[in-house]
Amino acid sequence: xxxxxALRQGSGFLEARVLAQLLLALFQTEVWVEGKERVxxxxxxxxxxxxxxxxxxxxxxxLERPIRFACHxxxxxxxxxxxxxxxxGCIPLQQGSGPQLAFFRQAQATxxxxxxxxxxxxxxxxxxxxxxxxxxxxxxPGFAHLALAAGVDxxxxxxxxxxxxxxxRGMDIPMAFFRWFDPTxxxxxxxxxxxxxxxxxxxxxxxxxxxxEGARRYTCRQERLQVIQELTxxxxxxVRLGLVER
Numbered sequence: 001x002x003x004x005x006a007l008r009q010g011s012g013f014l015e016a017r018v019l020a021q022l023l024l025a026l027f028q029t030e031v032w033v034e035g036k037e038r039v040x041x042x043x044x045x046x047x048x049x050x051x052x053x054x055x056x057x058x059x060x061x062x063l064e065r066p067i068r069f070a071c072h073x074x075x076x077x078x079x080x081x082x083x084x085x086x087x088x089g090c091i092p093l094q095q096g097s098g099p100q101l102a103f104f105r106q107a108q109a110t111x112x113x114x115x116x117x118x119x120x121x122x123x124x125x126x127x128x129x130x131x132x133x134x135x136x137x138x139x140x141p142g143f144a145h146l147a148l149a150a151g152v153d154x155x156x157x158x159x160x161x162x163x164x165x166x167x168x169r170g171m172d173i174p175m176a177f178f179r180w181f182d183p184t185x186x187x188x189x190x191x192x193x194x195x196x197x198x199x200x201x202x203x204x205x206x207x208x209x210x211x212x213e214g215a216r217r218y219t220c221r222q223e224r225l226q227v228i229q230e231l232t233x234x235x236x237x238x239v240r241l242g243l244v245e246r
Contacts (some may be wrong), residue, residue, distance in 0.1 A: 035206035050120035161242020170196035
């Protein structure tokens with residue numbers, strides 16, 4: 001049974017990786033990776049900055065690991081985008097800002113099976129407005145909550161910076177288009193458009209894993225919140241350093 005599960009996971013990853021590579025070839029995106037030797041084997045929680053719809057394909061290709069990324073609710077509703085997201089193995093978030101119980105269940109199951117989960121802690125903040133390649137938004141702590149609740153011991157959180165050296169801006173998509181699919185997202189209520197950022201040359205900089213071990217899970221609420229804040233700050237700092245020009 002375990003070998004069958006591994007075979008299915010491997011097959012799914014190959015399909016996702018082939019699609020990721022095809023998307024990068026379609027948009028003529030070149031990817032370089034720094035620090036690939038830091039990518040652990042086994043269960044893995046990847047956190048990264050997020051400015052383009054190409055971030056997931058870039059990371060799946062660059063890290064060479066099966067990674068199921070959390071994706072915004074509207075991606076699971078828009079035709080074509082939905083099929084691409086599911087083929088990449090993405091796990092859609094639920095509509096609205098309530099508890100993401102379905103995502104957490106799928107993410108925990110993926111980690112327990114030895115796979116990788118990817119989260120963009122900035123949420124929709126950076127991808128829905130014009131930003132520079134080195135700009136980094138606030139990190140939401142959801143990934144740290146997941147790490148402590150995952151039941152995988154030890155679990156590495158891997159901070160990764162996606163730094164675009166050269167990119168192209170397509171025509172913005174009106175926010176009203178996305179509002180039609182997800183009327184609960186506050187950012188889709190804004191005027192203007194959703195930027196379309198297409199990477200031409202991008203560097204993936206892998207940080208040092210932040211290991212979450214069993215002793216950190218069984219603390220009182222105050223200590224647990226402190227650990228979550230520390231993990232969130234440490235992951236963001238590593239991503240920030242990865243976006244610094246060298």
